[in-house]
Amino acid sequence: MFHVKQPEGSDFDVVVVGGGHAGTEAAHAAARLGARTALVTLKADAIGTMSCNPAIGGLGKGHLVREVDAMDGVMGRAADAAGIQFRLLNRSKGPAVQGPRTQADRRLYREAVQAMTRACAGLTVIEGEAADLILEGGRAAGLRLADGSAIRARAVVLTTGTFLNGVIHVGDRSRPGGRLGEPPSKALADRLYGLGLPMGRLKTGTPPRLDGRTIAWDRLEMQPGDEDPVMLSFLSEGPVVPQIACGITRTNSVTHAIIRDNLHRSAMYGGHIAGVGPRYCPSIEDKVVRFADKDSHQVFLEPEGLDDDTVYPNGISTSLPAEVQEAYVRSIAGLERAVITQPGYAIEYDYVDPRALTPALALKALPGLFLAGQINGTTGYEEAAAQGLVAGLNAAREAKGEGPVEFSRATSYIGVMIDDLVSRGVSEPYRMFTSRAEFRLSLRADNADQRLTPAAREWGLVGEARWAAFAAKMEALEAARSDLRARRFTARRLHAAGLNLAPDGETRDGLGVLALADAGWEHLAALDPTLVLPAPWVQAQLRREAQYAQYLDRQARDAEALKREEARRLPPDLDYAAIPGLSFELRQKLERLRPATLRHAAQIDGMTPAALLLLAARLKAREAA
Numbered sequence: 001m002f003h004v005k006q007p008e009g010s011d012f013d014v015v016v017v018g019g020g021h022a023g024t025e026a027a028h029a030a031a032r033l034g035a036r037t038a039l040v041t042l043k044a045d046a047i048g049t050m051s052c053n054p055a056i057g058g059l060g061k062g063h064l065v066r067e068v069d070a071m072d073g074v075m076g077r078a079a080d081a082a083g084i085q086f087r088l089l090n091r092s093k094g095p096a097v098q099g100p101r102t103q104a105d106r107r108l109y110r111e112a113v114q115a116m117t118r119a120c121a122g123l124t125v126i127e128g129e130a131a132d133l134i135l136e137g138g139r140a141a142g143l144r145l146a147d148g149s150a151i152r153a154r155a156v157v158l159t160t161g162t163f164l165n166g167v168i169h170v171g172d173r174s175r176p177g178g179r180l181g182e183p184p185s186k187a188l189a190d191r192l193y194g195l196g197l198p199m200g201r202l203k204t205g206t207p208p209r210l211d212g213r214t215i216a217w218d219r220l221e222m223q224p225g226d227e228d229p230v231m232l233s234f235l236s237e238g239p240v241v242p243q244i245a246c247g248i249t250r251t252n253s254v255t256h257a258i259i260r261d262n263l264h265r266s267a268m269y270g271g272h273i274a275g276v277g278p279r280y281c282p283s284i285e286d287k288v289v290r291f292a293d294k295d296s297h298q299v300f301l302e303p304e305g306l307d308d309d310t311v312y313p314n315g316i317s318t319s320l321p322a323e324v325q326e327a328y329v330r331s332i333a334g335l336e337r338a339v340i341t342q343p344g345y346a347i348e349y350d351y352v353d354p355r356a357l358t359p360a361l362a363l364k365a366l367p368g369l370f371l372a373g374q375i376n377g378t379t380g381y382e383e384a385a386a387q388g389l390v391a392g393l394n395a396a397r398e399a400k401g402e403g404p405v406e407f408s409r410a411t412s413y414i415g416v417m418i419d420d421l422v423s424r425g426v427s428e429p430y431r432m433f434t435s436r437a438e439f440r441l442s443l444r445a446d447n448a449d450q451r452l453t454p455a456a457r458e459w460g461l462v463g464e465a466r467w468a469a470f471a472a473k474m475e476a477l478e479a480a481r482s483d484l485r486a487r488r489f490t491a492r493r494l495h496a497a498g499l500n501l502a503p504d505g506e507t508r509d510g511l512g513v514l515a516l517a518d519a520g521w522e523h524l525a526a527l528d529p530t531l532v533l534p535a536p537w538v539q540a541q542l543r544r545e546a547q548y549a550q551y552l553d554r555q556a557r558d559a560e561a562l563k564r565e566e567a568r569r570l571p572p573d574l575d576y577a578a579i580p581g582l583s584f585e586l587r588q589k590l591e592r593l594r595p596a597t598l599r600h601a602a603q604i605d606g607m608t609p610a611a612l613l614l615l616a617a618r619l620k621a622r623e624a625a
Contacts, residue, residue: 017160019049062089064413067414071389077112081109132144157391164375184349202348219333225244299316300313319346390418446544517547
């Protein structure tokens, strides 16, 4: 339930700061584990707000949403409840790199998240500003709010987004802000600096918002959603609200000339911003400068809701002055009379170097404190939600006196992301891409539940409804697999059916037939009229499995080798100074970063094979002692 103010001295198992995507998932995950959980936010009615683009999922990001959903998270279900256009990106490519995405109605998404939050047993929402940490016995023991009241807890999760010392920039004008219209979190930032944590500045930005009634839609190319929508949640069967199309237009030479002539007035190029922005999602100023040879850039016009005239022009984020934004927007085809309802802006904020964290997203220097989302140097709703779930899960386990859960990059994109963060740190806001995953053939969006739901059930994250749905799905898949394994087809018969296979080859079962590049269920049905075709989703899943089988076997062996390497843990009290042969520089880095495993140590800049052998030898000596 929502509370305006919590009584002095309230006790919880877990307290979460921030009601964004990371905070929501953290609070729900902790509560699902049975922890008495408090979610502290400035405004309860802002929980679930989509601060930037009105979309969930995409390439790499869709995998994260599916993994969060597989563990009974919030984001996938809320996105499907609010989805007004569904598209499977990279549909023409292999399943491993396809990403489900939905354009969402902002209001419906926020309402869906808040409804699930109100219904979440064991979760209390408290309105207030987190101003300080309560420290006792060298560990985090709760929060103190700006009004002086205390909230005690056995574990604390910070998900501050862009609010830590947030500064909003429009041209040469700057003002404090966590997002437009909301104050930054300065007191909490000061406390983190006071702990001596390694911190830095990053930046992100948004485009101007447009009044859709002033756009010449009839002159634009329109992009509808998919005819066969792919949902974000494994529990969803299809869209529940009306579907819309998005518009597409492009910048042009006039647009670029306006921007070039005013670069000196941009907050970024005018020297007003020190933080590093996301290289893969550049502002329109960056695009014009970095891609000077291009005479146009695509702009997607994304409606923000079914009953909202606001349009999000994806592709032209900026920190130019408002009057320059109006000039370059109106130079774009279809936007000649567009009215800007909110100027675009850049926002600069503090983050903590994620190498200061354990793989459980716990702060090494302060037990009981967990960090998730943009405070760890990431960007994006999906990356934040995935971290939030991990932090909330581990905070609840910490409160219960249980050991941490760590995600492997061999079995999840969540594991890839966290391993990247805690091992390598960030030099710019981190975004998930499928190319970051070595085992992406097996880490597909379609099998996220098969990879993670059983483990999440053991941890206590998965409720009865999802477990029943998962069990029914697995039963249907196994029944179809068993049926295919029992059917035999000679190579001569397959060749005669027109399949690209030598007639003197080996006899295959049904799965072996589906593994052929030019084979499909229609061939199996023609070859064996007794075959009863399973549901279309079962057909699609088993054909993917069959065609990837030979590659997956090799990846499985590689993944097992990685797991064995991950299992070789480096003790937190290991005295690196006492290991002869290590360079002074490596000793310093190892002492500072305290890698959790040998593989984490291998990713430290400057680490050599000889140094890894020394670490492995010291581990063996300790184990033998």
